[in-house]
Amino acid sequence: MTTLPLPDMSDPLASPHWQALSQGRIAMQRCGACGHVRWPAALSCPECLTEGGEWNTLSGRGTIWGYAVYETPLHPEFAGLCPYAVALVHLEEGPMIHGRMLDPPEELDCGLPVVAVFEQLADGIGIARFRLEQSRGS
Amino acid sequence: MDPAAQHSVAIVGIGAATRQAVPGWRAEDYALAAARAALADAGIDKSQVNGLVTCKTLSGAGGDIVMGRALGLNPAYSATLDYGTCNFSIHLAAMVIAAGLADTVLLTYGTDQGSRGGDFSRYGNHDIHHGMVDAIGSMAALMFRRYQYLHGASEADLGAVAVAQRRWALLNPDALHREPLTITDYLAEPHYIAPVRPSDIAGFHDGGAALIMTSLRRARDQPHVPVRLAGMAQTAQLGNLANPDNYERRWMGDVADRALATAGAKRSDVGLLMIQDPASVWVLQMLEALGFAEPGGAGAMIAAGETALGGKLPLNTSGGHLSERYMWGWFHILEIVRQLRGACGARQVADLHMAMHASTMVAQKGSVSLFEAAL
Numbered sequence: 001m002t003t004l005p006l007p008d009m010s011d012p013l014a015s016p017h018w019q020a021l022s023q024g025r026i027a028m029q030r031c032g033a034c035g036h037v038r039w040p041a042a043l044s045c046p047e048c049l050t051e052g053g054e055w056n057t058l059s060g061r062g063t064i065w066g067y068a069v070y071e072t073p074l075h076p077e078f079a080g081l082c083p084y085a086v087a088l089v090h091l092e093e094g095p096m097i098h099g100r101m102l103d104p105p106e107e108l109d110c111g112l113p114v115v116a117v118f119e120q121l122a123d124g125i126g127i128a129r130f131r132l133e134q135s136r137g138s
Numbered sequence: 139m140d141p142a143a144q145h146s147v148a149i150v151g152i153g154a155a156t157r158q159a160v161p162g163w164r165a166e167d168y169a170l171a172a173a174r175a176a177l178a179d180a181g182i183d184k185s186q187v188n189g190l191v192t193c194k195t196l197s198g199a200g201g202d203i204v205m206g207r208a209l210g211l212n213p214a215y216s217a218t219l220d221y222g223t224c225n226f227s228i229h230l231a232a233m234v235i236a237a238g239l240a241d242t243v244l245l246t247y248g249t250d251q252g253s254r255g256g257d258f259s260r261y262g263n264h265d266i267h268h269g270m271v272d273a274i275g276s277m278a279a280l281m282f283r284r285y286q287y288l289h290g291a292s293e294a295d296l297g298a299v300a301v302a303q304r305r306w307a308l309l310n311p312d313a314l315h316r317e318p319l320t321i322t323d324y325l326a327e328p329h330y331i332a333p334v335r336p337s338d339i340a341g342f343h344d345g346g347a348a349l350i351m352t353s354l355r356r357a358r359d360q361p362h363v364p365v366r367l368a369g370m371a372q373t374a375q376l377g378n379l380a381n382p383d384n385y386e387r388r389w390m391g392d393v394a395d396r397a398l399a400t401a402g403a404k405r406s407d408v409g410l411l412m413i414q415d416p417a418s419v420w421v422l423q424m425l426e427a428l429g430f431a432e433p434g435g436a437g438a439m440i441a442a443g444e445t446a447l448g449g450k451l452p453l454n455t456s457g458g459h460l461s462e463r464y465m466w467g468w469f470h471i472l473e474i475v476r477q478l479r480g481a482c483g484a485r486q487v488a489d490l491h492m493a494m495h496a497s498t499m500v501a502q503k504g505s506v507s508l509f510e511a512a513l
Contacts, residue, residue, distance in 0.1 A: 004266050039380075046377060065382060066287075068270070068279030069332035075271040083332075086268045088280050088385075096380045100268045105332070110287035127267055 002121055004077060009125065014041040016055045021126035024118040026060050028095060029053035039095040060116035061133070062091040069105040089114055089130055102131040147232040148357040148364035148512055151180025151350030152475050155248070156312070156463070158344070165199035168346030169248025170208050176244065176348035181361045187350070188214040189240025191231045193222025193247040193466070200248050215239040222247055223414060223467040223497040224347070225505035229370050231351045241353055247468045248346035255342070272331065275339050277501075278417035279331040281385055285419060286333065288434070293333055295437025297324035299418035300337040300460055302440045307457025309447070309485035314343065315461040321441075338418040340459035347468035349475075354512060365475045368492065369401025369508035376502055384501045387420070390427035394496070397506040401492075405429055408508070409490045410477055411451055412470040414497035415458045424496050425453070428506075452487045467497045471507075478511040 007018050017039075020027035030037050031045035031053045044051045067087040073079035085105040090096050101108060102117065113133040121127045153175025155168045169192070177184055190213045192202045202216040215234050219226055224247070231243040270276040282296055301321050307313035319337060327335040357364035371393045375384050383389060398404060413424045425436040430451060439445065445453035456462040456473040463469060474493045476482050492510045499505075 002267065066280030066284035066385070068276045068283065069329070070269060070271070071329050071332055074331075075269075078269040078271065081269060084269055086270050086276065086280075090380070090382065094380055096382070098265050098268050098270060110284055121267055 002077065006122055006125055013043070017041060018125065020055070020057065021118065021128060022120065022124050024126065026058045026091070026116055026128055027055045028058060028093070030056040037093040037095060039097065058091060058093050060128070062089040062114055062130075064088075064108060064110050064112050064114055065090045065096060066110055067101065067105075067108055087114065087130060097128070099128050099130040102129050107132065146354040147235050147351055148354050148366045149228075149349050149351050149471075149475050149509070150357045150360040150362065150364050151176040151178075151182070151348075152472050153177070153179055153348040154312075154469065154472055155346040156344075163250060163344070165195050165197075165248040165250045165346075166204055166208055167248065168250065168344060169200050169205060169246040169348065170346075172248065172346035172348035173205075173209060173244055173246050176350050179362070180350040182242070182350065184209065184211060184244075187211060187242050187244045189231065189234050189243035190216040191227050191234065191243055191245045192216075192218045193224070193227050193245070193468075194218055194220050195249045195251065197251070197254075199250070200246065205246055209244070211244075213240060215243075221499040221503060223499055223505065224471045225370075225467060225495055225497045225507050226372070226499070226503070228349070228351070228367065228471065228507055229372065229505065231349075232367050232370065235351065235353055241356065243351045245349040245351065246346070247348070247466065249466070250344050251342045252344035274416055275331045275334060278334045278338060278419050281423070282333055282419040284385065285422060291422075291434060291437055294321055294325060295441070296334070296338060296418055296422065297321050298437045298441040299415070299421045300324055300335075302445055303415070303454050303458045303461045304337075305446060306455050306485060307461035309483070310457050310462060313457040313462040314341075315457065334417065334419070337460065340416045340464040343463040343465065345463060345465055345469075347465055347472060349471065357512065363479050364512040365478045365509050366512040367507060368510045369397045369399070369403065371396035371400060371506050373504045374502070375504070387423045387427050387498055387501060387504065390424050390496060390498070390504050390506070391429050393504045393506045394428045394494075397494075397508055401508045403492060403508060407492045408451065408494045410455060410474065410487050410493035411445075411453045412456075412474055412493065412495045413454060413458070414467040414470060414495075415454060415460055416464065418460060420498070421454070421458075424498070428494075428496055447485060447487075455482070455485050455487060467495070470495055470497070474509050478509060
C-alpha cells in the first residue's frame with residue numbers, strides 16, 4: 001500500500017496510539033491528576049509532572065487551525081491525490097495534529113469543525129484523516 | 139555578574155565561505171574556511187582565541203570537538219549549540235566573555251546541505267503519510283493560510299516580502315538570486331504548496347560563517363570599528379507543543395521588549411532590521427510580533443517601500459535567506475556587521491546607529507539581539 005517508512009509499532013510508549021488508529025480511534029494519554037491530554041506520548045504529564053496517565057479515546061473532533069494545499073505532485077506516493085489539503089487540526093481535547101483532509105481544498109477554511117475518519121496504511125497500521133463535520137453544500 | 143557586562147562585548151571579525159576550494163567539502167570545511175577569514179578580518183592569530191562556540195547543522199555536523207581539532211585549538215572554554223541560528227550562539231559567547239571564562243571567542247557554522255540535501259526538506263515518522271512532503275513549505279503554507287484567515291491578507295501581501303528582498307539582493311554582488319522579481323512575476327509563479335510560491339521558500343546552500351567576539355576593551359585594538367552587542371533577550375517556548383502562539387511567534391514582541399530594555403533603547407532607535415527568513419511568512423509574522431507593524435499590516439508596509447533603501451526601517455538588506463542564501467541566520471549577522479561598519483556599498487543604510495536581528499528556531503525558541511557601532 002505505502003512505500004514510505006511506517007511508524008514503529010514496537011515503541012512501548014506510543015504503540016497504544018498507533019494500535020488505536022488501526023481500530024478507528026484517536027487515543028492519547030490523559031493525566032490522572034490534572035486531566036491534561038498530551039501528545040506526543042510521554043511517561044509523565046508535562047503540565048503537573050504526575051507520572052502515568054490513562055490512554056483515552058478522544059472525540060475525533062476539532063477545528064482547522066491552518067492548512068496547506070498540494071496542487072502539484074511533490075512525491076510519487078501522493079501524485080494521484082492532487083490537489084489535496086493537509087490541515088493542522090486543533091482537537092477539542094487540546095492537542096494539535098496534522099491530517100489529510102478528504103474534502104476538496106476549495107471547501108476548506110480555518111476555524112471550520114472537522115471530524116476524524118480512519119484508513120488502513122498497511123496491515124494493522126491505521127491513520128486518521130479528517131473531513132468537514134458538515135460539508136458546505138449541505 | 140555586572141548587569142552591564144553584555145554591553146562590553148563586540149564583534150571584531152567576520153568571515154564567510156561560499157565556494158568549495160576543492161570538490162567534496164563537508165560542513166566542517168566551510169566552517170574552517172570561514173574561521174580563517176574571520177581571524178584575518180580581525181587581524182589576529184588563532185593563538186589569541188581562547189574560546190570556541192560552534193553551531194551544529196541539523197544533521198549534527200560542526201560540533202566543538204570536531205571543529206576544535208580541525209582548528210588546532212585548545213581553548214579555555216568551548217561549547218556547541220544544536221540550534222545556533224547565530225543569535226543564540228552570540229548570546230552564549232557574550233555570556234562566556236562576561237563571565238570571564240574566555241576573552242576572545244571564535245564562533246563557527248558550516249553546512250553542506252546544499253549538495254547533500256536540505257535538513258528541512260523531509261518530514262519524519264508519521265507526518266509524511268499525510269502527504270506533508272516538505273516540512274518548511276508545508277509549515278509556511280499552513281501558517282500563511284492562518285494569517286490570511288486572521289487578517290484577510292492577500293497573496294500579494296505575502297509576495298511583497300520576496301519582491302522587496304530581491305530588490306535588496308540586486309544591490310548585493312554576493313547574493314545568489316539576482317534576477318529582478320516584480321509582484322507580477324511573483325503572482326505568475328504557480329503555487330509550490332498553496333498558498334505559498336517557490337519565491338517564498340529559501341533554497342538549501344553550502345557555506346559557512348564565523349565571527350570573532352571579544353571584550354570591548356580589547357576590541358579597540360582591532361582594525362575594524364567594533365560592533366557592540368547592545369542588548370539581547372530570548373524565549374524558550376518548549377513546554378506546550380499545542381500552543382497556537384508558537385505557530386504565529388507572538389511571543390517575539392516580549393523578547394523584543396526585553397532586548398530593547400537591556401540596551402536602554404526603543405523601537406524607533408532601530409535603523410536596520412534583519413529577520414531570519416527560511417520562508418517569507420516568518421517575516422510578516424515577526425515584523426508584526428516585534429512591534430514594527432500593525433497586525434495584518436506588514437505586507438502593506440513592505441509594499442509601500444518602508445523597508446526598502448531609503449525607507450524608515452530597512453529590512454533584510456542582504457536579500458536574506460530568500461535571495462542571498464540560506465545560512466541559518468549567520469549571514470544576517472554578517473550583514474549587520476558590514477552595515478554598521480559602513481561597508482555595504484550600494485545598499486548601505488545611511489546614518490545607521492542600531493540594528494536588530496530576530497530569529498526563531500522551529501517556532502519554539504526566539505531570540506533578539508541589538509547591535510551598534512562602538513565608535
